[in-house]
Each structure stands twice: as C-alpha cells, then as structure tokens.
Amino acid sequence: MDLDTVRTFVAAADAGRFQEAAAELAITQQAVSKRIAALERDLGVRLFTRTPRGAGLTIDGQAFLPHARDLLRVAERAVASVRTGSRPLRVDVLTSRSAQSGLMRGFHRAHPDIELDVMMLFDVETAVAALRSGAIDASFRAVAVPGRPLPDDIESVRVLDEPLQLLTGPAHALAGARAVTVAQLTGHRIWMPGIVPGTEWAAYYEDLVAAFGLTIEATGPNFGSDALLDTIADTPALATFMGGQTRLVWPAGHGLRRIPVTDPTPVYPHSLLWHRDNPHPALAILRAHLAATATGHDDAGTWTPDWVVPR
Template identity: 30%
Template sequence: MPVTHARPTSLAPWVAFVEACRAGSLSAVAEALGYTQSAVSRQIATLERDLGARLLAREPRGVRPTPAGAAVLPHARALVAEADRAARAAAAPAPAPHVSVGAVQSAAMALVPGALRRVPDPPSWSMLTDSTDRLIDRVAGGELDLAVVTDAPPGLPTRRDVLLRHLFADPMSVVVPDDHRLARRRRVSIADLADEYWIEDNAGSEALLHQLAARYDLTLRVDRSVGALMIKVALVAAGHGVALVPRSVGPALRGDVRLLALRDAPRRGVYVATRPGRDDLSRLVTALRARH
C-alpha cells in the first residue's frame, strides 16, 4: 500500500526548520525571523505533522535534528535556497549572475577572496564557511554553486551528484608569536617544538599534527578548545602556544605572528566541489588554481 504525506503549503515551516538546525535554538530562530517562539514552535510542529515524522529533539539547552530531521535537512536547505533564488528572479527578471560559494575556514581567509578578485568581470557572490562534509551536502542540495574543501582527516565524502576537482596540495606550517625563540627561522622541525603547547581548532588539523609527531616518536601537548581558525591564531599571537595551519592562509595572517615552514610537513589536498555540468564556473575554478 503506497505511503502518502500531506504537502505543506507554506514555506515558513521549512525556513523555521532550517534555521533551527543552524542555530540550535528556537528562541534564536524567533529573534532572527521576527516571530514569537511559540509561533516558530507551531510552524515546526506543522511540518512534523505534514511529513509524519519528528524532526527536532527538544533538549534543555536547545534543539537538534533527530535522525529523520538530519535526513530531511539537505532537502529543506535546497528548497529554501531555491525559493530565495525564485524570489530574486521575480524581483529582477534579468538578474546579474550570482555565485553562492562555500569554503572551509582556512580557504575563506585568503584563497577564495583572492580568486574572486582575479576573476575577470566577476559576478556578484556570497560566501559561507562550514566543514567539508556539510559543504559538499550543500552543493549537492543546490544551496551552493561551488565549495572549496579539503581531504584533511576524516577525508572527502564521495557521492555521484557532486564533482570534485583537485586544485593543489597545501603543506601545513607552524604559526608562532612574533617574539618566539624560533620566529626568525624559515624552517623548523616538529622536534624543535616538542615542548610547546599546541592550540587546535578542528579534528582534521589535530590528526595531521599527531601523524607528524608520530614520525618523530613525540607526544605533544594539544588543546582543541577553540572552534575558529582566527581565534587559534589570536591565541598564538597572545603567547598561549603555537599552532598548525595550512600554508595557504599566510597572506591573511596578522602581523604579530610568524608562519614557519615545517620539515616533513604533512599536506592536505584542496579541492573544488560543484554539481556536474557547471561549466559556467570554469573561470572561478581557474582563478582558484592560479592562487599565487
């Protein structure tokens, strides 16, 4: 017997659901969308009833997607993104080209802004940052036209509806304070920094650091308590430790830190993700490859 579901007639519940997954809080969604919290709750309850599944788990500190909600989320994002594009198209029947770009944090610091500057007659663009797996999901769902991602641990997810093209291999380097004892060296070994306190912002970078240390039979003191690359660099500048970063972020680093090359540096591959057939993005892909 076929299973049927009612189709929600309003976009508002979908928007509320996507925003709730992003913010993790119904009160934050209410503030962002200009609704009362009870109205947001009713909208999501309507969507859950129409789809026949519970989408959000209510917890003391907020909300999170249930397994069903996680399965629905990529489709919800795509629906909201397409509705936004439709609204822009209606407002401007002949709109200027617009590219929605995603990037991991390190690529958003220097690589992507530089590439967008080099594109001849550049289109209007918007950019968001996220993890590699989430960016690829957003490309597949149509929320993003293009994303710059890496194969740092746990690696690249593979899916048939997303085309991945290798851009370059990005060696990892060390950031130290400008007054560090090694700051005037051009190249250092991980053994030179064995007694340092290492600051990390993500599991992929931390895994590369431990892999390098293992080659030298070293155990490093590592704290992964910050969630943003620029915060990690700020802590280094203030003298709280040193950090592993990709060499490609060098042009965007602040003046009170030094970027040092590493002997036997681990490398991560940098890739561009698009949906197949997006030949209209070739100029931007070329600019990303010509990064210097």
C-alpha cells in the same frame, strides 16, 4: 493562485480589450475570457465590466491590479534568483582569512564582471548536501576524509597545497629559527583550539600527530584568531600552526614569528568540489581559473595524509 491567469488579467487591464491582450499573450481571445472568468470565480468578485467598446475594470478590479503586478514582479525575481547565469556564483570557503578566500579574491580580480556570493559552511557533510541541493555551486574542502567518500555525483579537483608554518611568540624557544624541521617540533606544545572533532581539518592534524609524534592541544574555547594570536604572543611555551597563505594582522608589539616547517613540509590539500550536473556558466570559468593558477601537488619534500586524493 495561477500566475498565468494573473498575467492575463494585467494584460487585459493594460490593453482595455480582451482581443489586444490575447494578441500580446499569443493566445486566443476565448482563452483570455476563460482565464479571467476562472480568476473571478477564485476571487469571488467581478474584475471587468464588458462593453461593446472593450473591458473596463470594476472597483474590485482596480483594487486587485496593483497586487497582481506585485505578484508578477515577485515571481520574476524568484525565477531570476535561480536561472542559470542570472544569479551570483555561490562558493563556500572555510574562513574569510583562509587560503581558500584568497583564491576567490584572485578569481574576482581576474573576473570582476562575475557576481559572487561567498559563504562559510562548517563541515564537509553540510557542504556536500548544499552542493547536491543547489544551495551552493562550489566548495573548498580536503578530499577525501577517511570514512566519508564523496557521492558519485560530486566532482572534485585538487587546487592548492598550502604549506604549514609554525607561529610563535618572541620568547618561544624556536622564535629565532629561520626554519624548523618536523623532528624539531617533537616535545613542543602546539595549541590549536579551533580543531573540531569529526571535521576534515581534525582528520588532517590527527594524521600529522600520528606520523611525527607531535603534541597538538585543542583545549579551551575558540575565541577566534585574534585571541589565539594574543595568547601565542604572551605564552613562551605555546606555538601554533598556520597555513602559509592564511592572512593575519597583529599588533607590532606582539613580535610574532612565522617560521617555515621543513623535512618534510606538511601541506594542507585544498580541493574544489561541485555537482557534476551544475550548469552555472561561471563555475566552468572558476575551474579553468584555478587550473591555470594551481601549483604542483605531492612535491618532493612535502607531506600529506595517505587519504588525500593525489590529483
């Protein structure tokens, strides 16, 4: 059903005269008559009775009018949902407790007037497809995973290098250390059940293992961070890696330790991705905010995989 004819019908019903409806719509009276006639043909009923004094709704016209108004309201909402600047900025983060989520909380505090939709997509291919389709405006990812170059229409900028920390229970052999070197981790079992083969974070940890001869186990189901913390607290032989800016809360009785890793410090590279033709005005504000708050990259004494884009 053509929305212009529905809009013309509502205008004529409200005005009671085709001439006044034509003036409101900035079209000719003849065009109003043609649109109403076309709508009546489509519906198979008469919507107006014409008299010298104007146009009155028939019984069918009265029945159709509230539905016509609903159609126009739905159309307006549909347009508003995608109109630049009138919909929330849609940003993909990995998890709600991640450093990426923390970056978006900082942005929201700095710009509380900007509406946000924060979502969590699983892998980089899904995120890139969503950026290209317009389903999201930005995504935080590690760039660029081997064998997965970004399409030419996807831009990226590195916004945060997050140091890894070792998380242990109170009885672990390294629990009392103020800091541990990467070399000291050799031979210790680091358990990370959230690593999924084929993801960018799996590629990161594969290179970390290869570079320093570490032992990272991804066995067993991933029941989430709370279950991971319970296991680490109760198992002296296990430790895990956590991002230094990952937000975690655990019971006081767990006695968990977060220990800096040094010599070198492995850092996880977070980049912001977006489509180069995305016109959402809040996207430029987000990029400027992240540029102003970004820390240094590739600092002395840190490590990232060779495939990480150095910018």
